[in-house]
Amino acid sequence: MTSSSVPSHIMSLPDASPVWPDPQTEECDSTALATAILAGDVEQVRSLVRMGIGLTQSHHWVLYEACLQGAHMVDILLTSQRVNFSTFIPNATGDPLLFFILRTPSSRFSTESKVATVAQLLDNGIDPCPLDRVGQTVLHAVAGVRPESGPLLSLLLRISARVHINSQNTFLDTPLAVTILSGHFEAAQILLEHGADVHVKMEWGESVVQFALRRNNLSQRTRQHRSLGQCRPGLNSVR
Structure with a gap:
């Protein structure tokens, strides 16, 4: 990855501590990634992940939608250290993401089967x-x-x-x-x-x-x- 491909707000200054993004900027980046996931735009998701952009807690629910889209989308997100599929979904129940996947009817999964999706997550370290x-x-x-x-x-x-x-x-x-x-x-x-x-x-x-x-x-x-x-x-x- 070249420095030109990294947004300026997450670059490190020479001989200095990393300059971390402020919460507002991070939330904007997270919104961009969440929007790309929901749109099923695999290439845009890949590009944003390569830039080091992740999902904030308010967008963790989007990972559920990513799982419904199939292995290709999940594979891309699994390459990011800033995307955690072992997360809890911040809603009224607050259950782990895996429970939402297990309780979802098989007919909701667009390409791979529900069993294949769960296997993929387990093989890649989900709790x-x-x-x-x-x-x-x-x-x-x-x-x-x-x-x-x-x-x-x-x-x-x-x-x-x-x-x-x-x-x-x-x-x-x-x-x-x-x-x-x-x-x-x-x-x-x-x-x-x-x-x-x-x-x-x-x-x-x-x-x-x-x-x-x-x-x-x-x-x-x-x-x-x-x-x-x-x-x-x-x-x-x-x-």
């Missing part, structure tokens, strides 16, 4: 272990979502997010409990295969297995949904 406003992990967020929850769970369980397989949210639900609450037995099977604990106590002091029995999710549907078949050892101890 897979954040918590949302009610203490949920990414596994909670995916557990009850169809139809892509199976592939997403398999993807997340291959990385460090697996450490949260038995984590409880504010309501003491584990990801496995969420699958039972939503009747998503295929997702339950994946969690069980990766070691989900069927004896974790839930909100009313009963285990996941006891909760499943009370709702008849297991006793009446096991023949139709073999997903929770591995809970049988646990059932024997609570009957």
Whole structure:
């Protein structure tokens, strides 16, 4: 990168400390980058990123729109040290960006699939272990979502997010409990295969297995949904 390609307000003076942009100028630059992202102008985004322009907190929500546009836009933004995909989105909920992506219907993604977009972010260092406003992990967020929850769970369980397989949210639900609450037995099977604990106590002091029995999710549907078949050892101890 030549000095002529760098805006004067972010250049360093000879034999002096760097001259950092003032907040107003930085916000203007961020607005320019955000506008280019929203317009889908890949070349303009590339040019601004190469100039060292990033996104201020007020524009972090634009990263969500970038993810919906596909891998090419995300790849360009990932080259910037001033763009952070592990950020929180400053809105009424304040959840991490990854949660917004996981909760978005697959039909919103323009080119790559939702699973491919999540994989791209994980491969490039996005934090897979954040918590949302009610203490949920990414596994909670995916557990009850169809139809892509199976592939997403398999993807997340291959990385460090697996450490949260038995984590409880504010309501003491584990990801496995969420699958039972939503009747998503295929997702339950994946969690069980990766070691989900069927004896974790839930909100009313009963285990996941006891909760499943009370709702008849297991006793009446096991023949139709073999997903929770591995809970049988646990059932024997609570009957």
